Amino acid sequence: MASARMAVVGMMVLALTAGCGGSTPAPAPTDVAVYDASGGGPGGLAALLAGTLERVDGCVVVRGDGIDMAKDVEYVPVFPLGVHWDGDALVVQGTKYRLGEHVQFGGGTLSEESASTLAAELPVACAGRQLWLISAQ
Numbered sequence: 751m752a753s754a755r756m757a758v759v760g761m762m763v764l765a766l767t768a769g770c771g772g773s774t775p776a777p778a779p780t781d782v783a784v785y786d787a788s789g790g791g792p793g794g795l796a797a798l799l800a801g802t803l804e805r806v807d808g809c810v811v812v813r814g815d816g817i818d819m820a821k822d823v824e825y826v827p828v829f830p831l832g833v834h835w836d837g838d839a840l841v842v843q844g845t846k847y848r849l850g851e852h853v854q855f856g857g858g859t860l861s862e863e864s865a866s867t868l869a870a871e872l873p874v875a876c877a878g879r880q881l882w883l884i885s886a887q
Contacts, residue, residue, distance in 0.1 A: 779835050779840075780873055781805060781810050782810045782873065783809075783810075783827065783829065783865075783876055784828065784830070784831050784833060784871050785828050785829075785865070785868045785871070786830075787831065795856070795857045795858035795883060796856060796858070796885075797859075798818070798854055799812055799819075799827065799854065799855045799882045799884075800817070800818035800853070800854040800855075801813050801814045801815050801817075801818060801819045801823075801825075802814075802852060802853070803847050803848070803849055804824075804850070806824070808873065809873055809876040809879065810827065810840065810876075811825060811826050812825050812827055812855070824879070824880070825880045826872070826876045826880065826882065827855055827857075827884050828860060828865065828868075828882065828884060829842055830886040842855075843886075855882070856885045857884045857885045858883055858885075859880065859882060859883075860881040860882060862881065864883075868883075
């Protein structure tokens with residue numbers, strides 16, 4: 751009888767403490783450039799980046815598809831923190847985008863110097879490419 755009571759008490763303690771662990775946010779994907787937009791990020795960026803979402807040599811880019819942007823142009827979108835992969839979909843501010851899909855993002859061009867001021871995290875594979883800061887919404 752005492753062992754049954756101990757088992758019940760043990761299960762209750764386990765159940766009560768199971769939800770106490772703090773959840774750690776998922777790390778940013780290693781093929782996607784990100785920045786911390788918690789301070790609002792830079793304002794006044796209202797241009798439109800439109801093209802095809804692709805992964806080139808381990809770096810996620812938006813490449814011109816000849817519709818909105820010339821085919822030989824590509825930018826590395828620098829997303830607000832929180833972007834993550836859900837299977838084959840990149841989730842950005844709650845919206846899912848798939849590789850090969852036509853996408854549109856508001857924002858503006860970003861120099862590497864400005865990226866370091868924002869403490870943007872750029873994947874090594876994205877070094878030397880043109881950057882586009884995605885506006886936080």
